Amino acid sequence: MKTYKIGSLPGDGIGPEVAQEGLKALALVAELEDFRYELVDYPFSGAYYLKTKELVTDAVLDEWRTLDAVLLGAIGHPDVEPGLVERSVILGLRFGLDMYINLRPIKLYSEHLCPLKNKKPEDLDIVVVRENTEGMYSQIGGHLKKGTPDEVALVNGVYTWKGCERAIRYAFEIAAKRGAARGAADRKPQVTLVDKDNAIRPHDIWDRAFAQVAKEFPAIATDHAYVDACCMWMVKNPEWFDVIVTTNLFGDIITDLGAMLQGGMGIAASGNIHPGRTSMFEPIHGSAPKHAGKNVACPLGMISAVAMMLDFLGETKAAARVEGAVAELLGSGAIPSADTRSGISTSQMGDMVVAEIRKAAR
Ligand code: IPM
Ligand code: MG
8 A cells, every 4th residue: 555755834823723634634534545644744934944044955855856745734924034934935845846737726615605796606616727836936036226226126027838838738638627527518618818918928928828739629618818807707707717727926816816706715725736746735825823823714725735635646535525525514504604703713623524524434
C-alpha cells in the first residue's frame, strides 16, 4: 500500500485552527478508504519568522519536491513586513515547484448562502483556472530613487506562450471532464478566457494561445470577457460561466468575489497544481489575525482543500466523502453560514464534518 507523504504547513493566525480540522477529516477518510499517509510538519509562518528570522531556503524547496502534496493553512502576520513571508512560503511553493495551475472552484452548496437574489446551486458552479507562476506576480521589477520625490516603481507583467498555453489546455481538459460528468443532455461545456487585452495589449498572447488550443476541443464552447465585465457578469448572471481561465492577478481578484458568491471566504478552497508533481492545497482565505485564537473561523475552506488534495492524489472516493459531507451540512442548513457568524466553533464544525462522513459511511 502506498504511503502518501504530505507536508503540513499550518502557518499563522487562523491557519493552525482550520488546518487541524482539515486533518481530522483526512484521518477519518484514510481509515475508511484504507490508505496511509505520513505528515511532515513545517513551521514556516510570520510568527516563526519573528522568532527565528528563517524563511524558506532552496534546501527546503528541494525537500518539498519529494512530497506528494502540501496542506497549507494560512500565512500572514501583522508584525511582519507585508507579503514577506507570503512571498517566501506561498509564492515560494507556487513558483519554486512550478505549480502552474491554481484551481479554484466556485460552487454554491445552498441558496441561502448566496448574497445574490434568486440564485440557486445550479446557477453558480464555476471553476476558475488561474495561471499561477507568472503575470504581475513575476517579481521582476523594483524601485529607483526610493523614498525621494523622484521615486519610480516598476513591475513587469510576464506572459509566456508556454505559461498561457498550459493553463488554457488545463482549462479545456477540466471543461471536457465536467461536460462528461454532466452528460450530453445538459449544456455544452464552455471555457471563458478572462483578460484585459483592450487596455493591456500584450494580453493578446492569451487570445492567440486560446484560439490555438480551442481548435483541439471542437466540442467545447468558447467565450471571452474583459476582467471588469467578468466581475459584472459574475454578479449579474453567474450561470453563464462554466470554466474560466485567466491571468495570475485577475484570478486572484475574481476568486475573492467568487468566494463571497458561494457564501464567504470561509468556504473557498484552492489547489496549486503541477500535474504529476508535488502540489499544494489551501483555503483561499488569509490568516485573519482578528479572528485568530478564538475558535470562530470557518474551517470548511480548509476541509474542502483536503478534498481537492485527495482528488489530486487519486483518492477520489475519499474526496467525495469529504465534499459530500460539506455539501450535506451546508445544504441541510445544519451549518447556517460559512463565516464567523455561524454560531458554530471551528472545532465543532470540524467535528460535524467528521460525524457526517461517519453517518454517510454507515
Ligand atoms: C491568494 C492570496 C495570495 C495571492 C497572497 C497571500 C500572496 O491572496 O492565494 O489568493 O495573491 O495569490
Ligand atoms: Mg487572494
